[in-house]
Amino acid sequence: MSMTIDRTKILLDTIKRLLRRGASAHLNKIVNKTHAADLAVVFRFLTLREQEAIFDLMDDVGHEAMLFSELEEEILIKLIEDMPPDKIVGILEEMPKDDVADLLGKLSDERSQALLDLMAKEESEEVEGLLLYGEETAGGIMLPDFIALEQNTTAREAIEALQRDYADIEMPFYLYVVDDHGHLVGVISLRQLVVVPPHTQLKNIMTTEVVSVRTETDQEEVARMVARYNILAVPVVNENNVPVGIVTVDDVVDIIREEATEDILKMAGAGEDLIESQSIWRSTRIRLPWLLASWLGGIVAFLIIGYFETSLNKLVYLAAFIPIIMGMGGNIGTQSSTIVVRGLATGRINIKQVWEVVFKELAVGFFLGFFYGFLLGVVAHFRYDRWLLGVTVGLAVMSSMTIAALVGSLVPMVFARVNIDPAVATGPFVTTSIDILSVFFYFQIATVLLAL
């Protein structure tokens, strides 16, 4: 049976109906044959009480562990609040260790320590190791299980070692080769291993161009490398080039989606996480501060127009052009900054290309500004029969769009250069500066040209 996204809605309705009816036997059947990823989606729409009722019906600890891995953090934390610690630990021990570390990192230090104390020593040490690294770094998302063998090992010995020591590796795609200091020197795919003569030493068949990342590498960079090289796992090395873990492609898929969502929301000034499931109040509070920049910018524009009040009094219909001049600047500025932010995120634009990129955007802004400014000038001339007014609003659109393209491309490049997330810069900051600059230049040009 194939489960598509739309069927989740049907599943949710069924579960809610059975919960209302208290039809445990039927519910029990459904819960235990539903994929944990689907249950996790259903959980988003249930109350804590309902979630607990469903969870109690789950028969298999492996299924529970998958659900824990799939649940959103906030939901999971509330769900385990009143759960007995040994029950929790039983489930944690079935989960991938990077997910366990993620969860423990979110709990209070006491709570997390209490759980670690209950875990088997080997497990808890590995998890504690992961907790040392930043949550969004390669170290924080890696799995500590991987296969590493010394370069003089033969293919036959390697296969024996795999069967003996590495039977429970989660993702056995690659075998990493180390020298006698433990440094990473090569990689072999498991398929290669079985097609060479058994006495061949690993060093003679390994690929020496290993793509690897450091424990402190940002997860976004890790994702970019896995995507670029189309690999199924990337080894994570410490400062001595000794492998300490791997990041697998299924985690990378999640990172890419998360990072893209984060970038999109930040650019729109709508927080970092998708808040569609949060309460109205919470949502209001998250979005409130982002709008402050825009409000303050509006006040500055208000003061600028106030400063030109004499000009405006003499020619009141100047006001009618404010929306189009601001709007054209705002839109092209958003285009430019979006292209730059996304280009930087996907590695298609390099931060060293500042002037090349900015100059290009400037030129595009100028040409588009010339085109739309000319159009508006013609309209203004015919409406008010005053060619100097046409020139004024035409120039205003041109300067607004040129400046907007400049600001929209330069600001994220500069932010990236000084290591501030360029996506944050884009939204309110760029839009607001463009609004202010557009209005100022418009009235300045009008005052001079129309001799107001």
Add this chain to the structure above:
Amino acid sequence: MSMTIDRTKILLDTIKRLLRRGASAHLNKIVNKTHAADLAVVFRFLTLREQEAIFDLMDDVGHEAMLFSELEEEILIKLIEDMPPDKIVGILEEMPKDDVADLLGKLSDERSQALLDLMAKEESEEVEGLLLYGEETAGGIMLPDFIALEQNTTAREAIEALQRDYADIEMPFYLYVVDDHGHLVGVISLRQLVVVPPHTQLKNIMTTEVVSVRTETDQEEVARMVARYNILAVPVVNENNVPVGIVTVDDVVDIIREEATEDILKMAGAGEDLIESQSIWRSTRIRLPWLLASWLGGIVAFLIIGYFETSLNKLVYLAAFIPIIMGMGGNIGTQSSTIVVRGLATGRINIKQVWEVVFKELAVGFFLGFFYGFLLGVVAHFRYDRWLLGVTVGLAVMSSMTIAALVGSLVPMVFARVNIDPAVATGPFVTTSIDILSVFFYFQIATVLLAL
């Protein structure tokens, strides 16, 4: 040696320098030990002549095939324009078939048929099969190589079949199980196969809850499923539930990045593809039409203000509030539509939830509008010592922000409902409608309340 993204820049500089010097021997060495994915990035910054020089230095057809797979379409099409057909076919035969189909789909029918005629019969049939499906569907991106066995097969027979018939499968993660009509009925991971007693029949160990997609399923939906279920490959079935291919996780990684980029650019009205590497003229032409909506909207706002010219003449400083009222509406509208568009793209918002989502956004818009409207009202009152003006601009901000949240959330939901890409709706369309509505309600409120 680990190759990070920043090193690409160094590689590019080195290659360019060696090309200028004509240092073929040195260049030859570098080219042949550089990963095809890195060469593909370098190619973006080279002229066709330089690209050809580099390509001629490549020694290994497997390496050439990887480069073909990694190169951007436009670059690849130009590169092969003057290449002898049998040389091209030699390379195509080393490439994954989905990549070959992608390329041939881009060439003229004659050209593509000429290449197919030169290919081995079995290969060309498989590629032609893929060409039947839409490029952005599961059928268009699937690999036709996968493992499917009948459900009565024993584990031992399955292992023998794998070694005998499936030795050259690219991604051997899962074994799919079919009934005697060839219908997909289960899945087994290769690891499961080796730990059960040899005489066990597949139907007794297979998982019957197979996640699968149809050939016509959109690639975005395919990516969403692979991400949700953390699987390494998803089987593609035809209308009779017979497996015809698989989509692997490494292709999904690329799809997710592409789709996110596409959504981000569309929302900003900046086309569909990252155009940072295009010429200034081309870039201008792509962005020109997107700005037309915004220009026309500006003209409508201009007409509206013209219509209220009498009011404006009596109270000219009303103009000073236009930027803040438009800006606040525009920003919250962008927040709302971004949350909805991204929520729809990631499957976190369901199109059936229209009223729930829209009502929530409306409420958030109302509260934020009340807050920032009140703030502005206070400022206006103190600046002009006229409390009714304060009430006017306060109400204007409130109505602008409430309407913006409504439009920003409703429009993408409605578009998604009628199967139009909601990302396209968001950018110019939403922003422009909000600008017009904000200005209209502002002057309407002012005219009534201030009795102008």
